[in-house]
Amino acid sequence: MKKITVRENGSSTISENMRNHLNVIKPDVVFNLGDYRIEGKAVMERTRKLKDLRGVFQDKTAFGSEDPERVVYSVQSCRPVSEGKEGGLFFGTSAIMPGKIGDEYLMTKGHFHQKSDRAEFYWGVQGTGILILMDRKRNTWAEEVYPGSLHYIAGEIAHRLANTGAAKLIVGACWPSDAGHNYDEIAIHGFSARLVERNGKPELVASSE
Ligand code: PAN
Numbered sequence: 001m002k003k004i005t006v007r008e009n010g011s012s013t014i015s016e017n018m019r020n021h022l023n024v025i026k027p028d029v030v031f032n033l034g035d036y037r038i039e040g041k042a043v044m045e046r047t048r049k050l051k052d053l054r055g056v057f058q059d060k061t062a063f064g065s066e067d068p069e070r071v072v073y074s075v076q077s078c079r080p081v082s083e084g085k086e087g088g089l090f091f092g093t094s095a096i097m098p099g100k101i102g103d104e105y106l107m108t109k110g111h112f113h114q115k116s117d118r119a120e121f122y123w124g125v126q127g128t129g130i131l132i133l134m135d136r137k138r139n140t141w142a143e144e145v146y147p148g149s150l151h152y153i154a155g156e157i158a159h160r161l162a163n164t165g166a167a168k169l170i171v172g173a174c175w176p177s178d179a180g181h182n183y184d185e186i187a188i189h190g191f192s193a194r195l196v197e198r199n200g201k202p203e204l205v206a207s208s209e
């Protein structure tokens with residue numbers, strides 16, 4: 001993981017010394033439209049392997065027969081301010097590998113935000129997938145994700161991405177720097193529906209748990 005250079009007081013590291021009147025400067029960060037990598041300052045990356053996703057997939061036998069070191073997804077994020085700072089934004093990408101565990105598509109852990117009223121935008125960049133959403137009453141629904149699709153995830157809505165295609169799924173995201181992640185609720189109670197392949201197609205089915 002790359003070290004993030006964010007100042008103690010949470011102010012932006014990005015080009016502060018270049019903010020002189022009438023200066024025209026290069027951006028400190030670039031979203032590379034060739035490989036969809038974020039390059040530049042204050043960029044960090046986290047990779048999730050199967051061993052990090054115990055309890056996420058329903059089919060424990062299929063899960064157990066897989067290589068725990070298999071990479072499921074990675075998240076890059078540009079964090080110009082400290083995590084937790086009110087008023088800032090983070091920009092990120094999630095890249096989810098294609099494949100299934102049993103009949104369930106590879107997917108992210110999923111979370112509510114720690115400050116649970118904080119919203120987020122997702123947008124489809126490459127590949128095809130499904131954004132699984134769940135409200136506080138445990139109603140679960142989903143939106144199709146494809147290049148150009150735009151998804152507004154309101155506060156109090158848990159969210160999880162699944163790759164239903166044959167290629168890597170890449171999704172952009174923008175969220176408030178004070179949103180945080182609450183993984184515990186999903187780790188304990190899960191979503192109330194699972195995304196499985198039925199007759200070659202993705203289908204949301206009520207969880208048996
Ligand atoms: C995304 C997610 C990313 C990985 O950046 O963090 O897709 O999913 P998990 O965090 O559930 O493992 C986001 O929603 N940020 O708020």
Ligand code: ZN
Pocket residue numbers: 111113120159175
């Ligand atoms: Zn989120």
